[in-house]
Amino acid sequence: MTQSLLSLNGISRTTLESLFSLARALKKSPQKPEFLGQTAALMFFEPSTRTRLSFESACYRAGLGPLVFQAGAGTSMEKGETPEDTLANVAAMRPSVLIVRGDDDLPMLQLAQDFKIPFINAGWGCQGHPTQALLDVLTLQERRKVDGLKVVFVGDLRHSRVAASHLQIWPLFRGEVRFCGPASLLPEKPEVACFDTIDEALKWADVVITLRYQFERYDADEPRSAADHALQTEVRAKFALTRAHLARLPETTLILHPGPVNHGVELDTEVYRDRRSLILDQVSHGVWLREALLRMMLKGELK
Numbered sequence: 001m002t003q004s005l006l007s008l009n010g011i012s013r014t015t016l017e018s019l020f021s022l023a024r025a026l027k028k029s030p031q032k033p034e035f036l037g038q039t040a041a042l043m044f045f046e047p048s049t050r051t052r053l054s055f056e057s058a059c060y061r062a063g064l065g066p067l068v069f070q071a072g073a074g075t076s077m078e079k080g081e082t083p084e085d086t087l088a089n090v091a092a093m094r095p096s097v098l099i100v101r102g103d104d105d106l107p108m109l110q111l112a113q114d115f116k117i118p119f120i121n122a123g124w125g126c127q128g129h130p131t132q133a134l135l136d137v138l139t140l141q142e143r144r145k146v147d148g149l150k151v152v153f154v155g156d157l158r159h160s161r162v163a164a165s166h167l168q169i170w171p172l173f174r175g176e177v178r179f180c181g182p183a184s185l186l187p188e189k190p191e192v193a194c195f196d197t198i199d200e201a202l203k204w205a206d207v208v209i210t211l212r213y214q215f216e217r218y219d220a221d222e223p224r225s226a227a228d229h230a231l232q233t234e235v236r237a238k239f240a241l242t243r244a245h246l247a248r249l250p251e252t253t254l255i256l257h258p259g260p261v262n263h264g265v266e267l268d269t270e271v272y273r274d275r276r277s278l279i280l281d282q283v284s285h286g287v288w289l290r291e292a293l294l295r296m297m298l299k300g301e302l303k
């Protein structure tokens with residue numbers, strides 16, 4: 001059966017523990033490049049820094065040759081080629097794995113089924129970002145026992161594929177997830193309890209995951225500047241994690257952000273640099289987690 005990671009639905013705790021255990025081993029010492037002579041196609045139809053480069057790094061460490069496609073200038077999309085055709089053509093080159101980022105219109109599930117090549121969702125519109133959720137839990141495990149943690153997401157929940165993937169994973173750890181953000185940026189029907197202000201959220205949470213406001217995804221019909229200005233004022237007053245919060249934040253509270261960070265909007269630079277912030281640890285763990293995923297997937301070990 002073709003191994004793929006399109007979402008975290010149905011993944012078992014045993015598989016997660018195997019994945020995390022291999023990632024931790026890779027962190028301690030590099031292992032031999034197992035897949036020399038094979039390629040991995042990194043197909044990015046939306047911008048990326050962390051995910052693309054960490055997958056690329058993971059490929060080199062595992063011995064896979066990365067074929068990196070970033071949509072835009074210099075590709076045949078400039079001549080009108082669609083993402084679906086682009087993917088079909090690269091799939092025809094028979095890479096060992098397709099690692100794909102795209103917007104909500106990309107029919108990722110159908111494409112993964114059609115190509116019969118291992119397929120990894122590297123961020124799909126607002127729907128899911130499974131490797132980000134996995135690396136977040138791996139990062140937290142380095143600091144705390146993760147079972148039963150209380151995790152609050154603060155910011156733009158409506159557009160957060162990271163939060164969507166976390167909702168799929170925390171039940172396996174008996175963790176509780178809650179949301180906190182402007183009413184206009186909560187999901188229409190939130191699956192979890194929501195806080196009205198970050199101050200309430202911080203009193204409850206063991207882990208605070210701050211999120212960027214994804215202005216690029218907002219309705220194109222809205223009068224942008226006025227809407228954005230009002231929203232930014234509300235964000236700073238009620239939902240930003242500021243340096244003023246740091247003094248009253250418990251020592252054990254951990255701060256995450258999937259990146260990219262907009263300093264002075266969803267969080268302050270002092271928070272980014274605080275000892276409780278794991279933001280750059282997340283990035284480091286992204287390489288080991290993704291390398292472990294590639295190694296297990298290509299050996300058919302992802303159950």
Ligand code: CP
Pocket residue numbers: 047048049050051052123129132258259260
């Ligand atoms: N966290 C994350 O997906 O970052 P990039 O968009 O830079 O890949």
